[in-house]
Amino acid sequence: MLIARWKLLVLQALVAIVALGTWHIGSAGTFGITFLPKFFFSAPLDVGNRIVKMFVDGTVKIATCSEPLDLSRILQTNDACFGKTVWQHLLITSIEGLLAFVIGSLAGVMMGFWFARKPLVAAVFDPYIKMFNALPRVVLAPIFMLWLGLGIWSKVALGFTLVFFIVFFNVYQGVREVSPVILANARMLGMSERQLFRHVYWPSALSWMFSSLHTSVGFAIIGAVVGEYLGSAAGLGYLIQQAEGTFDVTGVFAGMVILAAFVLFVDWLVTLVENRLLVWKPPAASQQV
Amino acid sequence: MADPPVVRLTRVDVAFPEPSGAVFKAVSGASLEVAGSEFVAIVGPTGCGKSTLLNCAAGLLKPAAGTVDIFGTPLVGLNRHAGYLFQQDALMPWKTARDNIALALEVGGTPATEARDRAQVWLTRVGLKSFGDRYAHQLSGGQRKRVGLAQVLIRDPKILLMDEPFGPLDAQTRQIMGNLLLNLWAADKKAVMFVTHDLEEAIALADRVVIMSAGPEARIIGDHRIDLVRPRDATEVRLQPRFHELHKAIWGQLRAEVVKAYGGEIG
């Protein structure tokens, strides 16, 4: 079914208006009853104002700082210019997510290839891989903090454990499920093992990896935020955790909205990258209208 | 001394292990010779072992017994003189049509720009001049086969192995492809092993039509010289009286095998 773009936008906006409207009416007690008391549920306008205030305050703090902009200080949580601004929180969560994604993907690709090409290795490690993957990652967070401290690396490690397994399983699958006909054809064209790797295994594995790009990028950010939430001095997870600690529900909602917007933005970036890299893929059956 | 045949299969046996542990003898004692610049079509009921035989000639399968000689030398590993057009789609979906063809040259060390230029020449030759930038899924079945043909022929193999190359195409496209193949082959005569289940197609294209018996333990049971004059038109040749005589003679033999292959299911 093909829906006109404007119609879809109107309907989507309608959902937001109804939800926000209900929230507003419920918290303001417009009809005499306050079924969403502000202490527990805050109010949409308060949340909006708080978000604006956070960005204004943060921007003002950085803009009016007399010291020159210095990259080495941007990440310092006690810095006089950048410390605890919303921009710093966003930047730190982004850096943690990015590092978790890059390192997790690299490790996943290498291990995936290694396992797929060496069945003995795969067979030996299979139960252990399954065991680690079955582990809920939250329980690892305190251990990572013990090992790596409260800085960004314990969050990167948490994100890594999430990203690694997704990429690993996809690359493993991608290498093993290369079409035997394409492989036979490539060999008949005279490809050496190295050329097979470059022209057949590698693109096939990458296409599997990219098909899970949204999931792995999402998990990288989740790892970072959960890590921050459990113990840190900066980041979006820290922001939410601080607000919760003082029963500042408006602050919690503001943090969640910023986090959601951030994730949507990153997801949009991933879609752009995906459209560039997977031009050769036939559209999925569900998209062929 | 006469030149040795380009391809010589001598009493080839091929066995596949079955899940039960027994061995399935797909091909048994199959012998076939193909001379240089000879176009041989192999026909037989479906599942008799045509692809299996071709894989032996390509070096993708090692026969359990018997020998495969290429230009008089026993084949070890893959057959480096052969180009193979597979029954299924074998293009790399992540490369464009042009890059798929060019890659066949690049693998052998041809510089990328030269390979791409020559690939464009081949695209034109197979009638896909302006389709070079398309990916496999953006091409029709017939167009994909043309790209596959160019990919194989650009390396200029001495032997051309084709496994039901036009199988999934509609009747009209098959005949157009048949003519394309005949023209390319006339310009540069290679030894061809052309597997098909379509006897008419076999007679229209080939110098010789060989019949495989129904499996298991399939072998070559018939060898018919096709004396239709060349150059031929794959469509018009079917109207000649001689075509009908040949068809009648060969079909008599093939029919018995087809019936056997279906185990009498069709009576």
Ligand SMILES: Nc1ncnc2c1ncn2[C@@H]1O[C@H](COP(=O)(O)OP(=O)(O)O)[C@@H](O)[C@H]1O
């Ligand atoms: N890899 C395999 N393992 C087991 N049996 C096979 C394999 N390949 C082919 N066969 C069997 O060998 C016979 C011949 O197959 P094939 O050469 O593909 O027939 P066709 O003449 O249709 O090309 C069939 O009965 C098929 O089931």
Ligand SMILES: [Mg+2]
């Ligand atoms: Mg076959």
